[in-house]
Amino acid sequence: MRFAMAIDLDRCIGCRTCAVICKDFNAQPQGIWWNRVFTSGTPEYDVAVKVDDQLRMEFVPISCQHCTNAPCQTVCPTQATYTDPDTGTVLVDYDRCIGCRMCASACPYGVRQFNWGAPAKMAGLGGTELEYGYPEPYHDGEHLVYAPHRPEGVMEKCTFCAQYTSQGKEPVCCRSCPGNARIFGDMDDPSSPIRAYLKDKEPFFLGEEYHTEPNIYYLAAHKVTQVNQVPASADGKEA
């Protein structure tokens, strides 16, 4: 099997539901986002960007690309980062991670998220700690690849929701996308939904120049016709 995900940017509305449910289900501490949705060309949300004289708001969800040729794995001195041979999923063993952050430097996608010290606890009702997310640790064989309470100083990132995919469920971002823009499946299986979805389409990969061979397939969004731009400094009308 080779797990993969297609992200159809023509269906993405930039709502960030994928990012939020990912954070919630995977108990990501403050500041940690395995899955983020950027607007190309700006660090802000809800901002248009001039592209070739047209305004655009191109949403780009980015999480671990689960590269077949993963630079993060190559540089890891402890083999904490490894590829699950059964699925091709790139995982991090929290027990082995020493927090050296080599992987973060090596990753061209900036998706690795580091716990500086002990993860922040979230305040709950009446001074309690708020618990959220999948409540038990998950081991892939010997490897601890998910823990609701993160060990101190470990690197973390998208696991394709290993604790769910191992049970025949889709990663939560794919299950929850209100636009059905994220399609998960097994590229080795011709009957898999992702194969059907990608059929006759022309996916592209992020950072193809890095030769990382990602397993996240992006489909491009259509262009928007904009015939009546407000010319710069030519608009003197009152609202």
Next chain:
Amino acid sequence: MREMTRRDFVAASAGATCAIGAALALDASIGSAEAEALTGSAPFDEKWIRTTCSPNCTGACGMMAYAKDGRVHMIRQAADYPYEHYNPRGCLKGLSINTMLSGPDRLTVPLIKDEDGKQVETDWDTALDTAANRLKEIMDEYGPESIGVIYQVQGTGHIQKGALVRIANTFGWSVIGGYELNGDLPMFWPETFGCQSEELESYCWEDSKLTLIFGSNIMVTRMPDAHFLTYSQENGGRVIYFDPNYSASAERADEWVRIAPDSDGAFALGMAKTIIDEGLFDEHFMRTYTDSPLLINTQTGKRILADEVVGVQAVADIPDYRSSFVAISQTSGAPVATTPLELPDNDYALTGTYEIALTDGSTVEAKPAFQLLAEQLEQYSPDAVADICNVDADTIRRIARDAAQTKPMHIIFGGGTQQWYHGDLKGRACALVACLTGNVGQLGGGISTYVGQYKTRFNTASWMAPEGSIKNSCPFHYWVNGPTPLMKAKYPKDGFKAIVVGWGNPLEQHNVANWLREHVDSGDIELFCLDFQQTLTATAATVTFPCASWYEKTELTTTPLHPYVQLQQRIVDPPGQAREEIWIFTELANRIDPSKETLWPRFAPEDSEKRADEVLALLLEKGGPTIDHLTPEELRHGPGKLAHANPGEKRIPFWEQINERIPFPTVSRPNPLDATSKFVRSGRIEFYRDEDIFLELGEQLPCYKPPFEDTEYKDDPDARVLYPLGYTTRNSAFRVHATYVNNPFMLELQDNTPKVWLNPETAAERGLKTGDWVEVYNSRGMVEGQLIEDPGVYPTQCIFDQGWWSAYDNKTSYNSLIWPWINPTNEVYYIASVWSPNMAWNETACNVRLSNGGAPQIVRDTGKSILDGPIPQGSGIEYAKGAES
């Protein structure tokens, strides 16, 4: 059993790592009531249970929640709608409300004000008695109508929220229609179609071949439905989006038309002119279903009644709320009476000028309404409106032809377009396009508005209107403006003294929020509040009752966006002393007046679920033909579908009118049809209104009127110079109004920072740049925020994302700038939430300057852990306790 979906991906490809996959792959299709173990490999005792996420939005999204130790840990979409394309339904906000259900801002204890006016914790008996005694005193002294009631919106909860309506009707408190208060009432609907509104449910969008969206940022404000527009595009349909500002919805459209602010009506009139001039209009539709053929006396501007015309006899046996008017038969050339009782095919003339002999002996000149419309449109040629809209005439012509020749064509008329002083004129113009093109009554066609979860989709009187009901209501507009000469609503003789508010936060969310704060601070208005979060309103109330969230009670919900009736269910107990509203109101009613126990049989708090079940059964049984086929048992399992009249799966608005020729309007529940039929006395869609104020203002036909002239500039001529920007408080992706503002995930996505969007040029003119801390201000108020330069913002616009609690914004309020203008045409009749003054949020002028102060601590702490100093209000950000920064 539902067919396998792609969500069950491994089931179809069982592999090495999913030995148990086959057994568990039914995840999404398991009957929702059969609670599902979390996983096979992790044998948790607790279960996933279905509920419905239903804050004050139009979503009503089925959710499954996983609870452990009495707390909700994870929420996912139930994805169990029989119509597969509705799955999965639910957005980032609802899916992460677990952070708030047991968060630091959760209300768990009743609160009252002590002798010093300081709020303190108390027990239920004291809280209830205090509220009951004070409310009784106010009722005795000033009359029950001096107590205003804000119950949010009915569709979001018929049982528990319905209990507030029931208690209001029990005592005669004044219900404040949330629909008009929130600016959600599209007044063009009653003015044109005679009903509160009608709309396509969102799954009809995929049937449209052309969708014109005027000022509705669907991709942000209707997230769970947005994909139906995408599916429409994938089916070969096209989407044209009209908005001064670029947005996610512009990005997903096929074409974005950057229309000048508040000029949508002019654009639609330019389209109508083109469609008529080029002979592209549906003459049969206009003649049969609209008032186009009805004769207007050109001297008086009034429609001519059949009884007034020599040789014509009015249609017999028509009710008081109907009128028999006159049209010219093309066959005979003579005037004939039109029937308001049906919509027959006819040979009436649409054009021409006629001499009509009246029974009073006079002869008058008369023209069909369509003739007057055509004459009126002379001033709205594409060339003429191009300047108003800042769109070239060819584009207007092209889109007009496209709209006329592509079927089905659907117009989405959004809040951004509607919530102006002259919003109704724009709606009437857009409705004209929908009718000229014959799209009304067609699957995937017509015109829709989706502002608010207002719609009452079944009969609710069995619960909300108890025996001996006293129904009072008065719009909030009159609280602020005072009574007006044309007011039809009932204003309390001594004014308003108290607000009983459930699930709402008027001190943040009402227009002129500062006005209300001042009146509460001074004691002029007392607050009694029910909520589950510690809002500003909850902390300012005389009594605050902590109540249950939609994961902690039984509640019945519907929405205009989909046809499913759903339940909220108790997944966990309400925390602390929080209790279901139905128990709170039962106790309150009995403590105000013990003689009401027959209407409000008492029960112990632990029996609240049982009582809610009884009301659920009652509502379904007495709910009428749209809902009475559903049973509580079915709804405990998952969504039940409302019944509709037309054949086929999807409800088609006005199908009965177009196909069965039943006169307009459709019913606007909870009002009987008789109460609203007078809005369209001809039984037809009416583009011509002849009430005096419409004639006086020259608004008898759809026309264009510019923004601010009748409001800001009339009020203060200097405003033209002092406040040259239009102020738009748009809805954010991260909040539903002020709900979810303290959701820590949402805060993090926004850098914990309220922001102000300006075009780079507009910013430069003021010497401002991205990152500056600025003030948006006018003569009424001011709000702060961090400036974002955005070339997508129209140069004369200023945007603030509404919903920020003032605790996050140096105590400033974005609503302090906004005034509740009253348009006199909205006062011709009064039926709460159907024909009423409506909130025109966008009719606000402002300016922007650098702030003398600076970003509040809460913003400067962005990204840092907050270890010290509790933030008393809006402390959701405080979730990083214990972190090392």
